[in-house]
Amino acid sequence: ETGVTQSPTHLIKTRGQQVTLRCSSQSGHNTVSWYQQALGQGPQFIFQYYREEENGRGNFPPRFSGLQFPNYSSELNVNALELDDSALYLCASSWEVRQETQYFGPGTRLLVL
Amino acid sequence: KQEVTQIPAALSVPEGENLVLNCSFTDSAIYNLQWFRQDPGKGLTSLLLIQSSQREQTSGRLNASLDKSSGRSTLYIAASQPGDSATYLCAVANTGNQFYFGTGTSLTVIP
Numbered sequence: 723e724t725g726v727t728q729s730p731t732h733l734i735k736t737r738g739q740q741v742t743l744r745c746s747s748q749s750g751h752n753t754v755s756w757y758q759q760a761l762g763q764g765p766q767f768i769f770q771y772y773r774e775e776e777n778g779r780g781n782f783p784p785r786f787s788g789l790q791f792p793n794y795s796s797e798l799n800v801n802a803l804e805l806d807d808s809a810l811y812l813c814a815s816s817w818e819v820r821q822e823t824q825y826f827g828p829g830t831r832l833l834v835l
Numbered sequence: 836k837q838e839v840t841q842i843p844a845a846l847s848v849p850e851g852e853n854l855v856l857n858c859s860f861t862d863s864a865i866y867n868l869q870w871f872r873q874d875p876g877k878g879l880t881s882l883l884l885i886q887s888s889q890r891e892q893t894s895g896r897l898n899a900s901l902d903k904s905s906g907r908s909t910l911y912i913a914a915s916q917p918g919d920s921a922t923y924l925c926a927v928a929n930t931g932n933q934f935y936f937g938t939g940t941s942l943t944v945i946p
Contacts, residue, residue, distance in 0.1 A: 726878075755933065764839070764924055764936030765879070778933055812878055823869070824934065826879040 726827035747815030754796040841937035858925030
């Protein structure tokens, strides 16, 4: 059984650019949630995907969008990057939506200059 | 909107000491509560999950309690070790489908 993996591990972008982050969920998990963790803060929920459909969204603007694929891997896309988007982006997978134990990946550190 | 608060923000203790981390939440209509550990620059590791119908969970030297009516949870760590040094995060899942996290308690255990 493989754990949750994320790529890339680190990324540097400039304001206005677009970025795509990737997450492979733990084997057998059909639910993926994405979080943004700014320095010194707790993770903030961005959105969740369940069986390829968005299943809830936090207080993030539409320039944050996502996808889930038939193999349950997922992408987070952020358009028109802003300096405040600099953060650690975490994905977590779980079996079904009812929020049993979530398994987190190591995160992608994004720096926007 | 659910608000999760963790006190203290930072804690430094000598090795071997028992300690308690606190978590409070504003909306008692939770589905479960989970405690995580985060090492610097890393992802989160789940420590304990307490369902809303449970009062406590134990794993090794860790014990987590939940008082849903008062909106509080505690994480008790017995006989602390330097390897316990990390940030501890509390997260509550509402009856919806997302976790709300606190800002964490940064723990340093001094050898």
